[in-house]
Amino acid sequence: MGVESRVVVALPRSVDAVVALLGVLKAGGAYVPVDPSYPAERIAFMVGDCAPAAVITLSGTGVVGGEGVPVVLLDDPAVSAQLAQLSSTPLELAVRCPEQAAYVVYTSGSTGRPKGVVVEHRS
Numbered sequence: 001m002g003v004e005s006r007v008v009v010a011l012p013r014s015v016d017a018v019v020a021l022l023g024v025l026k027a028g029g030a031y032v033p034v035d036p037s038y039p040a041e042r043i044a045f046m047v048g049d050c051a052p053a054a055v056i057t058l059s060g061t062g063v064v065g066g067e068g069v070p071v072v073l074l075d076d077p078a079v080s081a082q083l084a085q086l087s088s089t090p091l092e093l094a095v096r097c098p099e100q101a102a103y104v105v106y107t108s109g110s111t112g113r114p115k116g117v118v119v120e121h122r123s
Contacts, residue, residue: 008034032046048066
């Protein structure tokens with residue numbers, strides 16, 4: 001993952017979701033919030049359209065990353081063990097400029113297909 005890489009965060013509203021969003025931002029990425037309760041067709045469109053570097057979700061949500069996109073299941077014991085080891089590792093990345101993407105939010109799609117809107121850190 002590099003600067004401004006998009007990462008889909010498909011988690012219910014929770015502390016885990018806040019931690020995941022913060023982790024993506026601290027790594028220099030741009031998060032794409034996806035509500036796992038959205039219809040499967042809408043989720044598949046959003047994931048395909050934003051071309052994420054990874055998807056962060058929970059097992060049972062049905063959210064998939066597509067071909068070649070890794071899916072991080074936060075409730076997988078192996079992932080939990082890896083995250084525990086990484087939690088004390090400082091991240092040396094920072095926002096390089098205010099124009100760097102912070103997140104991508106999708107419109108409702110009421111007039112057709114949803115559209116991704118990039119929001120910069122300065123916004």
